[in-house]
Amino acid sequence: MFRRLKQILIGSPLETAALPEQHLSKKAALAVLASDNLSSTAYATEEILLALSAGAAMGLVVPLHYAVPIAGAIVILTAIVAISYGQTLHAYPTGGGAYTVAKENLGVTAALAGAAALLMDYILTVAVSVAAGVAAITSAVPALYSHRVSLCILAVVLILVVNLRGVRESAAVFAGPVYFFILCMFALIGGGLWRYLQGEVVPPPAQATQELMSVAYVFLLLRAFAAGCAALTGVEAVANGVRIFKPPVSRNASVTLYVMASLLATMFLGTSFLAYAYNFPHRPEETLLSQLGRAIFGVGPIYYAIQASTMAILILAANTSFADFPRLCSIVAQDRFLPRQLANLGDRLVFSNGMLFLALVAILLLVVFGGSVHALIPLYMVGVFLAFTLSQAGMVVHWRKSKEPGAGWRAAVNAVGAVATALVLLVVAVVKFKEGAWMVIVALAAIMFMFRRIRNHYFVVTRELSLMDYQKPEELRHTAVVPVAGINKMVLAAIEYARSISKDVIAVHVNRDGEHPEELQQQWHSWAPDVPLVILESPYRSIRGPLLRFIDEVRSWRDEDVVTVVIPEFVSNRWWHHFLHNQTTAFLKVALLFKPHIIVTSVPHHLRR
Amino acid sequence: MELTPERKRSIRQRLEPHLTALDPDLHFIEVILDSERRNLGVVVQKEDRPAMLRLDFIRYVSMPESELRTTLEEQLRAKKLIGNSRR
Secondary structure (H helix, E strand, O other): OOOHHHHHHHOOOOOOHHHHHEEOOHHHHHHHHHHHHHHHOHHHHHHHHHHHHHHHHHHHOHHHHHHHHHHHHHHHHHHHHHHHHHHHHHHOOOOOOOHHHHHHHHEEEEEEHHHHHHHHHHHHHHHHHHHHHHHHHHHHOOOHHHHHHHHHHHHHHHHHHHHHHOHHHHHHHHHHHHHHHHHHHHHHHHHHHHHHHHHOOOOOOOOOOOOOOOHHHHHHHHHHHHHHHHHHHOOOOOOOHHHHHHHHHHHHHHHHHHHHHHHHHHHHHHHHHHHHHOOOOEEEEHHHHHHHHHHHHHOOOOHHHHHHHHHHHHHHHHHHHHHHHHHHHHHHOOOOOOOOOHHOOOOOOOOOOHHHHHHHHHHHHHHHHOOOOHHHHHHHHHHHHHHHHHHHHHHHHHHHHOOOOHHHHHHHHHHHHHHHHHHHHHHHHHOHHHHHHHHHHHHHHHHHHHHHHHHHHHHHHHHHHHOOOOOOOOEEEEEEEOOOOOOOHHHHHHHHHHHOOEEEEEEEEOOOOOOOOHHHHHHHHHHHHOOOOEEEHHHHHOOOHHHHHHHHHHHOOOOEEEEEEEEEEEEOOHHHHHOOOOHHHHHHHHHHOOOOEEEEEEEEOOOOO | OOOOOOHHHHHHHHHHHHHHHHHOEEEEEEEEEOOOOOEEEEEEEEEEEEEEOOOOOOOOHHHHHHHHHHHHHHHHOOOOOOOOHHH
């Protein structure tokens, strides 16, 4: 039943040979990898306006048209980061982004910091974007507000299922909403500029400003800049997800990256300029895009199209994480810093385990925060800029070692990128420290510690299994213990099996009901006269306790003896039959799994009805 | 390997008085001989705690009662089924 459901939801397994067919064109990859980055234009300008408006509480008058130069500065930073990542794509066409670059050039600790930052960022992106999209739905239909957590979970599960169907399928499903959002944004900006150029809207006159160099003023501007840097989140997605491109991989990925950065710059600057031209401050009850759409097109089909596409892109920002998180996990897992299962391709040639893990953690966050994750927004900018900085700094080292022509100017570009993103990281960390940036540092340290522990475990396992000091053991002595609840076909089958592997077979029964065991003894002597039956009493009615102790005793009975516990077990042919029987066998298996020098074997008896 | 009922009975009759003397709560459960006919496993139980005492079968046959008792006592003490106070 599970297999049929899986096939309906996910589709039939794909052959490994079909992997090249799963690679995407630039157009399709843009839809998958750009949704996170482009969705930030839906709120980045608003974040700047919100930060500037906060000055009023401190008695500072900050003209809101400052949002335009701040957006301009962020666009310049975007260009620097995009060019730097373009260089990364050129040098590391196998992907991995900050992790791979830092590992090759800055060392393992820096690489782990980069990986931890990115993984955290991807998880938060899913939680935050889905919560934001669902908030848009519940704003439109307030009756759904009480179901927001369920809606968030449903959205995550839907995106998960589409992604589990494969890269091509997710690109096909999600390309429409992404391109529709781009179209709506260009319509909004085009319409707004047209009305501005026609003189239908007049920007407000410049306000008198206070002393520009006061500390509070500078802090406020920096805070607005840091808030607006939310626009950069997702720029790294192309460099991390480079493996999904069709060849020539580097070139296709670079073109996609530059197209994405250009779209972001145009949409972000356009929105910021319109906010100034139409004099729309931050209003908590209505988003900036909604205000602009209403003012430019009136409340009609175009306005609703803009609102719907914004809602869709906010939810689909999570899709970028589903593309990149599992890929990064697979690269980190190949280096044994994450469980190996994360490095395996699933039925549909995607890293299904990574996707499931991402969905689970994001759902957990959404449930814990009740579907409202505003508190998490400040957290993920720190992670993003840490990854940016490590990646750029790593590239500077890479070019310095390289003998490639143009390595000098390439190093200079990356150095500018590294310094710029490090400064933003510092600003974001300082201004958002109290809002939760400290938590990122704690979480980063915890994740890096976990990486090290996992790697250490794999190292210990490899060393223990190594053949370096292997010595062939003496001939093994073998005692088989068969736990029995009574005597029947299933038990006798297990006894026969035990006799086939050992000359020393002991049957053991735990008498927990205080019953007289004479009847069992008599039956036993009739059916298995040559196998000793040990009947243990259990005054506290536990089967597990006396049985496990007895098995321990058998293990120490003879020197260099291996004990095999042969468990008779029946297998139902209906899944619900399982619930009609007690689970002693399952508990016993789990308990014995952790005991050294004990081998557990099941002898299944398949029920016919 | 299963011993004959007579053999089992005679081993039980020999061991049970020693076990009872060491601790009246100790119960003789079963006796097993391995396929090499070297190791005798004596299964005893106190409350819900089973134990398997090990005796060299060849030596057991000619073992004096005092030595047999000491062997049982040492193993039971090592398995913490009887306390030091009984020494």
